[in-house]
Amino acid sequence: MPDQESEETLSPEHSSASTSAQQPDLADVVIEVDDVNFSYVKGTDVLRDITMNIKRGEVTALIGPSGCGKSTLLRCLNRMNDLIPTAAITKGEIRILDTNVYDPKVDPIELRKHVGMVFQKYNPFPKSIYENVAFGLRIQGIKKKSVLDEAVERSLKSAGLWNEVKDRLDTSGLGLSGGQQQRLCIARTIAVEPKIVLMDEPCSALDPISTTIIEELITQLKEEFTIVIVTHNMQQATRVSDKTAYFYLGELIEMDDTIRIFNSPSRKETEDYISGRFG
Amino acid sequence: MSHSGNPDSPSSPAKERLVFKRRGVQIFGLGWQDVIRIFFGGNASLAIIILILICFFLAKEAFLFFPDHHRDLNSYRQSGQEFVGFMGEEVTAHTNLYSSANIAYFAEVNRTSRVEDTILRSYRSVLANVENRSSKTWGRLEREIDALEEVEDDLSDLDPETEEDVAEIASLTEEKRRLEKEIPPLREKLKREVNTILSWDEIWDLGVGAEEPPADSIPGIREAVLFEAFPDAEEEHPFIEKTKQISKEKKAAAAAELAEFKETIKGMQAVVRPLKDLERELKEPALENKKEITSFSTAPERRDAWLKGAEATRDPEEKARMLARAEEVVIKEPDYAAINQVFYDAITRHASIAAPLEVEMKTLFDKLPTPAGVVTKSAKENLKRAGVFYDRFQESMASNRKKIREWSHDHPVTVVESVSAFLVGKNWTTNSSWHDFYGLLPLFTGSLLISIIALTVSVPFSIAAAIYVNQLSSFREQSFIKPAIEFIGAIPSVVLGFFGILVFGEALRNISQVEWLQWFPGFPMAERLTILNAGLLLAFMAVPTIFTLTEDALNNVPQAFTENSLAMGATKLQTVFRVVVPTAVSGVIAAVLLGFGRIIGETMVVLLVAGNKIKIPDFTEGLGVVTQPAHTMTGIIAQELGEVDSGSLHWRALFMVGMVLFVISLLVNFAAQRVLKKFQKI
């Protein structure tokens, strides 16, 4: 577990907002990242002075070249970085639903029930499709068949997979195609009804057709969930996201409405990147 | 990585046409590289050659076993030994029943005098301990007393009147005086020593499982030991005498109460006597027959040996002698019908004995008290077993009646009979004056029981440890637990066996005496070297194998599965038990299988601590069977192979056992690989 005492000393009122474009209506904000520094190994910060707010019901895309820290930030949000023993937030606070998630009182397990995650490489468990989707409910101790059935059906429907798999729910999840497997993973994530869904390059391992399906799915899902998606496909960012944040070398360069970022970025670095001059 | 000075490096541009041509020495059209390649390939095929050779050498000896064994079984039948063996079975079945009943009876009788017997037993134990500890002074005193006696003897033999004896008498008298002076202080010294020794606690350690004598008897025992602990003490201390008397009286009283029980047992003993006599009577001609048959079957061999010897020798006299000996060897086939006539004659006699025996045994068995009708635990258990043995006795009588009626000496032994006599034979008897049996079952059961115990203990521990180390422990813990467990794998098995004999066996027996563990089947244990002991040690030995392979399997579970599960809000352990372990399950199964292979093939531990009793463990004890000694397939090879002639039937039987082990290990390995392959597909 990382050392969580240090950020206690920082005042919660602290705000910099140097790069954030506009101050959103605070009532709608579900994720507040407040002047965060993060390091995997002590002494070398891979995220520096990140401050951003993410509003409810929006899709936020994190873009930037490889190694810019966008995935790291994503993993900070549901504390997946806790798995690395030396990794820790060294400055600042991340507040989700008005709770500092690095507060020692916060249980990462409870947190992750509310902040779901979909990974780059689709990886259903070597179990049946049904069991894959029911997994999250089962670990919460729900055994009642009717509840599980209902949840599985609802999630698979939300993930747009129901019609394809409803006749073979008890076959292995590994037998599906890549795109189906990724949608299965999404269904598995939303089955526990999280408030926020984090997606770490969910389409990078998929063919274009599957990618399109998933992208459509994302736009549907935002009705229900707040979505943060990491992508290095800028077209994808324009297609699915409402807000875009551009990261470079561990810093948040710019964050704004997607349309504005791609049409008239306020920073030179952003423009260089989206116009393909590097990256 | 360029080698400028090497002749194989690209040549100068002047000879450009030759650049892509092969160069170097050519042997039979093979380049140097090909030779190297063939050298390595040849070595690699050695592995296959070795495997083939192993199969060949095991198979050669092992499969020659079957014809030999077949012949041996035939001679067993032709000599009539088989016929007598049936009666032997009946007698054994009866003896099992009788001795259980007998033990039950004595347990009942002795229960009344338990306190006294305990006192007497502790007294004897303490006395022996004291004598042992004071052996130096004791020995000296003993020698002096002996010397004194001798001197006195000599003195009485000598005649003071005769002149030549006078000097002798003088010196002897001197000696006597010296001894008489020396003995009392020695006696005092010994007494002091005994007194000191008695104050040591370990003297009162009565050994394993012994009951403590009541506190009020301790001074009496002490007193008696002090009184008795001299080489020349003759009568017993009154306390001991009194205790003995009481014990005797109590036993007599109890026996009087159980008179009917006693009568029943006596009746059982008496009623089987005619059958026993018949068996003993028939054994003699059977052995004679066997001798004759063996002599016949080995005759050509012996003659050949003489002839060969004659051929080799150069001395004509010796040659003639040897040829004469060769001539002497008679090859005469015995008249099987004639030599077996005595057994056919005995059939009716056996029938006339067996029928009343069965009837009488039934009435006698019904007269035995029921397990509920007796008091002590031992009696209850033994009467229960007597019930089982009675059923077996009946079965044995019934099946043998048919066998005896239909028995025929010239009925050839079938292949099935001969093979099953090995594979499921219940008897492994060698170097017997009667007949050697090579039945695998006692050894196989022993091996299997030990393996089962080892696996039941080892698997949970190893898997738990693997899960803990792989999933829960900190990096620090990992870095010492893993090498430590590998260390266990490096402990030589003979060291573990040694530990089992000297330390663990005793400790286990002590544990088995503990009051609150008596629910465990088979406790308290009488033996030190048992199936349980061997099983537990092997469990310890199998830990590194199962642990390492399981840990590997867990390690191979993709990190993504863990991450996914954690990202869904599963706790660490939910992730482990719902995702990681199920994914790795075939790896775990393979680990267990290979652990089993390791256990069943282990030799030294079982040879040292399994007790080496060649008998199918007595399953009437239920789970308590694990506290019995047993022998194993590996153990029997190690124990007996050194002492048999190469090429004999016994030798081949041992190779056959090796063959069985080999096949088992191949099957286990094969199964493990199949399971693993399935795992790799994920």
Next chain:
Amino acid sequence: MEVSTQDPPLDASAETMENPLYKKHTAVKRRDATISVLLGVATYAILACAAFIFLDIMRKGAPVVFESSFPFVNTEFFTQSPESLITFEIEDGSYFEMGSSEFYEWKRENPETRIVEEHAHPYSGGGILGPLVGTALLTGICIVVALFIGLATAIFLNEYSSKGKFMDMLRLAIMNLAGVPSIVFGLFGLGLFCLVAPVITDVPQERALFTIPIFFTDSYLSFEGWGTCMLAGGFTLAVMILPVIIAACEESLKAIPMGFREASLALGATKWQSISKSVLPYAFPGMLTASILGITRVAGETAPIMFTAALAHKDKLPWQDIPVNKNANFLAQSGEWTSGFVSQSVQAMPYHIYTVAARIPQNEWTRPMQYGSVFVFMVVVMLFAALSIFLRTRYRKKMKW
């Protein structure tokens, strides 16, 4: 969307708690904690057993091996071979304990003294020099043979062989060989090396499987076996350890990145050059570890040498008194000496321990020899094991390319 509707309906306790993300003490977590503790206890129980065995042997064995005064080590224990221990008392009550050779010496010097109580305890006196030397020799022969064949096989499998049915079979054969019980290897060694392996001799024995006359000499190549001897034992052990060595060598070869070979070949090196110059040197540490691991396993094995090499009692050390024809030339003499040397049985530590543990009457006089031998043997084997584990850890840390 309202906050309350988005709260997970399953989280019944959420209302009573101040915050849904805060830690909760649920039954699942309590169960998890219990199971974690249980798993940890099981792990440490295993370690505790190991520690107990080790400490027990150390506690009882160390006093035999070490002494409180200079040179702090019981030198006799390491410079003598096992013999009987004689305990006796003489007339005046004084008591003696000595090895049998010393005892006969003593008797010769004191022919007058009457011995009153004399007991002989077989194998309990003297030291363990013979078994130590024997084990070292057996292990040495085994490792040389096994490494030679094993390394070659591994190189072939990993560098030369192409994929195919035959290779699969070969691998399967090797893997299966690894699971065969050691006693079966003992049987095999007895059948092959002791009774059938070829020797060159002038007078072939009758039991020989077959004999081939060698041209231009009087000798024959007789397949009569080497008899019970250290060569047979060493070869048997080598066959037993072969799969382990092959697997380990192959693994360390596999760990060398393909790029090393390709880079070397691309520079125009031949196959063998690229293997010898840019693969083997990097695989060497791994192979070293494998062979040390092999030593630990082989040194501890009893069953395979029981009938092929080991002997409970032997007066002389293996290099003493080997008959040599003094008139022959040096080459012939050394050849004769070598064959005489390797064709004798030896004592071996594991067999010696087996003997003192199970084949002699047990009493308090046999204890020092038993625990002393076990202690020394265990420490030696453990040192080798530790060395191999240490080397491997270091090697793995370094091997990052």
